[in-house]
Amino acid sequence: MPSPTTSSLPAPLGNYAHLLPPSWKSIITAWLAEDTPSFDYGGFVVGETLEEATLWGKSQGVLAGVPFVDEIFAQLGCTVEWHLAEGAAVSPTPDTPKIKVATVKGPARCLLLGERVALNTMARCSGIAAKSRRVLVKARQLGWNGIIAGTRKTTPGFRLVEKYGMLVGGVDAHRYDLSSMVMLKDNHIWSKGSITQAVQAARSTAGFALRIHVECQSLAEAREAIAAGADIVMLDNFTPDGIRDAARALKEDWVRETGEAGREGGVVKRCLIEVSGGLTEENMEESLCPDVDILSTSSIHQGCGIVDFSLKIQQKASA
Numbered sequence: 001m002p003s004p005t006t007s008s009l010p011a012p013l014g015n016y017a018h019l020l021p022p023s024w025k026s027i028i029t030a031w032l033a034e035d036t037p038s039f040d041y042g043g044f045v046v047g048e049t050l051e052e053a054t055l056w057g058k059s060q061g062v063l064a065g066v067p068f069v070d071e072i073f074a075q076l077g078c079t080v081e082w083h084l085a086e087g088a089a090v091s092p093t094p095d096t097p098k099i100k101v102a103t104v105k106g107p108a109r110c111l112l113l114g115e116r117v118a119l120n121t122m123a124r125c126s127g128i129a130a131k132s133r134r135v136l137v138k139a140r141q142l143g144w145n146g147i148i149a150g151t152r153k154t155t156p157g158f159r160l161v162e163k164y165g166m167l168v169g170g171v172d173a174h175r176y177d178l179s180s181m182v183m184l185k186d187n188h189i190w191s192k193g194s195i196t197q198a199v200q201a202a203r204s205t206a207g208f209a210l211r212i213h214v215e216c217q218s219l220a221e222a223r224e225a226i227a228a229g230a231d232i233v234m235l236d237n238f239t240p241d242g243i244r245d246a247a248r249a250l251k252e253d254w255v256r257e258t259g260e261a262g263r264e265g266g267v268v269k270r271c272l273i274e275v276s277g278g279l280t281e282e283n284m285e286e287s288l289c290p291d292v293d294i295l296s297t298s299s300i301h302q303g304c305g306i307v308d309f310s311l312k313i314q315q316k317a318s319a
Contacts (some may be wrong), residue, residue, distance in 0.1 A: 007169050009136065016167050019068040024160060028071045031117050043109030053111050055080075057090035057100040061307030062133050063101065064168035065125030068161060069118045077115045080108025085086045087168050090126070090307055094237045104311065115311045124158070125165040126307035132169025132300045135281050139295070144288040146295060149174040151276070153298040162301050174296055175213075182206050183213040195221055200229035213274075223253065226271050232294070237277035240286035247273050247291035262307065 057063070061120050066086040073080050081103045084090070092099050104111060136148050149172035156163045163173040175181040182202045184195070192198040193213060202212050213232040214225035223231045235246055250273060274294035285297060 009133070010142070013166075016086070016164060017287075019164075019167070020160070022068060025071055025075075027160065028075055031121075032075060034073070034111065035117050036113060040109065040113065042112055044213045046108040046112065048076040048107035048109055049107045050106065050110055051313045053104045053115075053311050054100055055104060056310045056312065057084075057099040057101045057307065058092060058097065058310060059090070059306075060092065061126045061130035063088050063090055063122075063126055063170060063307075064129035064165045065122040065161065066162075068121045068125065069102075072114045072118045072121070073104055075108065076106065076110040078104055078110050078114060080104050087129070097173075098310075101309065107292070108313065111113055111311070111313060119311060121161060121308050122309055123306040125161050125168070126309075127161060128162055128165030128301045128306050129169035130307060131164050131281075131304040132171040135284070135297070136170045138281060139284070140287065142285055142287065142288055144290075146288075146293050147172050148300075149274075149294055149296040150301050151296055151298040152177070153302055166301060171300060172294075181211050181213055183215070185215045186217070195224045196228040199225060199230055203229060219249055220242075222250055222273075226250070226253075230271060232272040232274055234274040234276055235292075235298075236275075238275065243275050243287050243292065244289045247275075247289060251291045 061196070063084050063086055066082060070080050082101070083103070084101050090099055090101065104114075109125045132148070132150070139146070139148055150163070150166045151174055156267060159176070163176060166173045175183060184198045184202060189198050191194050192201060195216075199212055201215065207210060211231040212229065213234065214221075214228075215234045216225055216229040217221040217236060222235065225233045233250070235243055238246060250271075254271075259306055262310045272293040275292050276296040279287060279295060279297040284297070287295065
């Protein structure tokens with residue numbers, strides 16, 4: 001199978017850094033404060049001599065997290081010159097075991113203050129981008145053209161970076177938080193009493209601007225959710241055969257009810273079908289079928305590997 005960067009995937013239509021909210025730079029300040037809460041003993045040793053350091057990529061992956069690294073070093077009075085674009089392959093080989101990713105310049109102690117914060121952030125973000133890219137490429141190679149999405153199972157305090165990595169990897173980040181979309185799961189339904197009651201309550205405040213997404217444990221529940229007005233139904237923890245049968249049945253319902261797929265009274269009726277629950281790069285092929293619109297999986301950002309980077313100040317010649 002080709003590497004995660006060799007398949008022809010659509011190029012981004014803009015700069016992902018422009019998605020970041022106005023408050024994001026304060027997160028960087030907090031990270032730096034956490035890493036050096038009092039005296040900088042190592043910084044005392046090296047002082048503020050101007051130095052140049054090379055950022056090396058030492059394992060296979062996809063470069064992601066550029067704006068975070070830029071801001072980490074900017075807050076410390078350093079500059080970063082990138083030699084690879086965000087989203088590009090980091091591809092060391094036995095003959096070239098490390099790739100020159102960027103050059104960072106600034107006072108020695110400031111380079112070292114930012115070193116570990118930057119490397120940790122970029123390693124994690126790039127690992128998520130690489131896994132996301134790999135899963136997306138595999139789905140396309142298998143002939144499935146639906147949406148691959150992450151989930152909200154992100155690390156508290158690090159969600160912005162993890163969701164950003166998904167986007168750089170080419171997948172859908174799914175809902176960002178509880179305010180992004182109304183997702184009614186089993187606990188909501190059990191607490192309210194029924195899917196219909198839960199959807200009606202959600203619609204009363206969500207209005208037309210937010211989609212309502214309902215987690216369903218059976219075909220009957222999916223039909224109830226659609227009848228109640230859900231925009232998305234999630235077939236959760238179905239078997240592969242169950243997914244195919246349920247998704248096909250739901251699409252056939254629309255054809256039977258309207259006489260034409262997805263059209264009712266001249267108005268397009270579109271309820272997306274999502275599948276989720278234990279899906280991984282290794283087993284997702286079983287769940288891919290033309291009647292499924294979205295495959296969501298936390299495997300692209302939970303427990304995935306990192307991309308290994310290092311930052312090395314140029315060594316001075318011995319006297």
